Amino acid sequence: MFYYFFLFVVIFEAIWELILTIWNLKYSTNPKASIPEVLKDKFSEEDFKRSKDYLKDTTKIKITSIVVNLAITLIFIFWGFPYFEKVALKITNSLILQGLIFFGIYWIINILVKIPIDLYSNFVVEEKYGFNTMTLKTYIADTIKHMIINVVLFAPLLSLLLWILVIDNNWWWKVSIVFVGFQLFISWIYPLFLAPLFNKFTPLEDEELKSKIMKLIKEASINIKEIYIMDASRRTRKQNAYLTGFGKSRRLVLYDTILNYPEKEILAIVGHELGHHVKKHIPKLIVIISVFYTFLFYLVNLVYNLLLNYKVFNISKPYSAFIYAFIFISSLVFFVMPLINFIQRKFEYEADEFSSKLLGSPEYMISSLKRIIKENLSNLNPLPLYKAWHYSHPSPEERIKKLSELKG
Numbered sequence: 001m002f003y004y005f006f007l008f009v010v011i012f013e014a015i016w017e018l019i020l021t022i023w024n025l026k027y028s029t030n031p032k033a034s035i036p037e038v039l040k041d042k043f044s045e046e047d048f049k050r051s052k053d054y055l056k057d058t059t060k061i062k063i064t065s066i067v068v069n070l071a072i073t074l075i076f077i078f079w080g081f082p083y084f085e086k087v088a089l090k091i092t093n094s095l096i097l098q099g100l101i102f103f104g105i106y107w108i109i110n111i112l113v114k115i116p117i118d119l120y121s122n123f124v125v126e127e128k129y130g131f132n133t134m135t136l137k138t139y140i141a142d143t144i145k146h147m148i149i150n151v152v153l154f155a156p157l158l159s160l161l162l163w164i165l166v167i168d169n170n171w172w173w174k175v176s177i178v179f180v181g182f183q184l185f186i187s188w189i190y191p192l193f194l195a196p197l198f199n200k201f202t203p204l205e206d207e208e209l210k211s212k213i214m215k216l217i218k219e220a221s222i223n224i225k226e227i228y229i230m231d232a233s234r235r236t237r238k239q240n241a242y243l244t245g246f247g248k249s250r251r252l253v254l255y256d257t258i259l260n261y262p263e264k265e266i267l268a269i270v271g272h273e274l275g276h277h278v279k280k281h282i283p284k285l286i287v288i289i290s291v292f293y294t295f296l297f298y299l300v301n302l303v304y305n306l307l308l309n310y311k312v313f314n315i316s317k318p319y320s321a322f323i324y325a326f327i328f329i330s331s332l333v334f335f336v337m338p339l340i341n342f343i344q345r346k347f348e349y350e351a352d353e354f355s356s357k358l359l360g361s362p363e364y365m366i367s368s369l370k371r372i373i374k375e376n377l378s379n380l381n382p383l384p385l386y387k388a389w390h391y392s393h394p395s396p397e398e399r400i401k402k403l404s405e406l407k408g
Contacts (some may be wrong), residue, residue: 003312006328010077013331014070018063024379024386025059028052033381036397038404042370043380050129054377057125065117072113073327076106082313085320099162099319100155106323111147126236129377134235145197157182165318172301176294183289191245191253201228201253209263213270216358217252220274228253238376243273246282265368268355272365275354281347288343296333300325338388345394349402362403369399 027033029052035043084105088098122139126132160178164171186194195201204210204227217224224243232240232255239258245251252273258266276282303325307313313324356362373380373396382395394402 002306002310006312006324007077009328009331010073011070013334014066014073017066017334020383020386020389021059021062021066024383025055027383027386028055028379028381036380038397038400039370039373039380042374047374048380051377051380054125054129055379057128058121061117061121061125068113068117072109077313077324077327080106080109081320081323082315085315085317088319089317095166095317095319096159096162098317100158102317102319103158103323107150111143115143131237132235133233133237138234142198149194149197153186162319165322169305170301172297173294175301176290176297179293179297180286180290184286187286188245188247188249191249191251195230195244199234200231201251202231203227204229204254206259209266212263212267213252216267216271216274219358220271220278222274222277224250224252226251229256229259230254232257239372241269241273243277261368261371264359264364265371268359268364268368271355271358272351274358275351276347278354279347279350281351284347285344288340292333292336292340296329299329299332303328337390341388341390341392344392348393348399352399352403353406356403356406362406366400366403369396369403 033052035045035048081102084102085098087105088101091101092098119139122132122134123136157178161175164174164178168174204213210227213227228251230253232238237257239255239261241252241254241258243250243252252270254266254270258269261269300322304318304321307315307321307324308318313320315321315324352362352365355365359365372378378396380396382391387395393399
């Protein structure tokens with residue numbers, strides 16, 4: 001009975017994702033869809049058509065990804081994982097090495113499947129709309145770097161997790177502690193060691209702009225000693241900025257693609273990022289994610305023991321049972337994502353409000369949002385149900401309307 005329920009959950013998640021994606025496309029591009037009133041001063045009908053065309057092309061890629069991922073997952077479930085287990089058993093008697101071989105095969109196949117979709121997305125669709133500035137050489141170099149980093153970071157982590165699985169059938173709380181600790185470790189080392197492997201970070205040279213940003217940082221009572229410019233234009237023309245890390249690894253980073261924005265708009269974007277810190281959104285998210293994954297691993301542990309006790313799918317090793325259980329529970333908790341996204345959207349509203357108060361007016365945040373929305377070809381009319389599952393930020397119209405309420 002569980003066998004069929006397992007397959008139903010995995011397949012239903014993919015079908016629901018397909019339904020949401022196709023429904024969102026039809027909703028956003030139907031003939032009755034129009035430019036939201038709050039965006040009409042910046043968007044022409046030509047801009048609107050271009051954003052809808054971009055949505056159509058990116059949706060095709062997403063549909064392809066969903067279908068391919070489901071097909072690959074089902075192949076793994078029915079044939080792949082039992083076969084990988086047999087291969088690992090023939091190579092070594094060490095259960096930890098078996099697990100590393102098992103997950104290594106799974107990882108390599110996923111990379112090989114993903115590459116053609118990535119290439120088409122970057123060098124056809126993103127190129128078509130003028131976003132992609134990445135060369136094939138850069139793409140290959142990035143892929144190799146990602147693979148090396150994954151091996152260096154995840155091989156020891158997997159070895160530790162496999163050891164925990166071996167010594168304790170009730171492992172969920174230990175795995176949760178390791179996972180949360182690993183997430184914090186990555187958050188700390190990312191700005192210092194990982195991000196510089198892919199991009200060049202240079203201190204902001206515009207002394208006037210730097211002085212004004214540092215004034216905002218001081219007003220927000222945040223300890224940030226340097227503002228960095230990232231050479232994002234090596235890969236994309238899209239615009240962004242972010243505040244990352246904690247303690248001595250904290251970095252305020254501006255994409256070089258936003259440096260041509262009016263000064264007040266850059267300050268508004270920076271104010272938004274500072275708002276996330278002042279409102280303690282990062283530690284709050286860490287707590288939420290930690291609780292979420294602890295609950296997830298608890299459920300995975302229950303299914304894991306059930307699979308081993310009843311020999312479901314003809315597997316017998318801890319690493320095989322773990323991947324089956326994780327796929328099943330991940331498909332289930334997909335339906336909890338609207339709650340996580342709702343909390344994150346609330347954080348974005350708070351950061352927008354903080355930026356508005358810091359600059360003394362919401363106008364600059366509104367104008368920067370309109371610019372980013374237009375230049376990034378954002379979807380102006382997303383399906384509400386699609387937003388619930390996929391939007392960690394409010395839609396463009398929602399954010400601007402909320403900011404407009406602050407004008408008084």
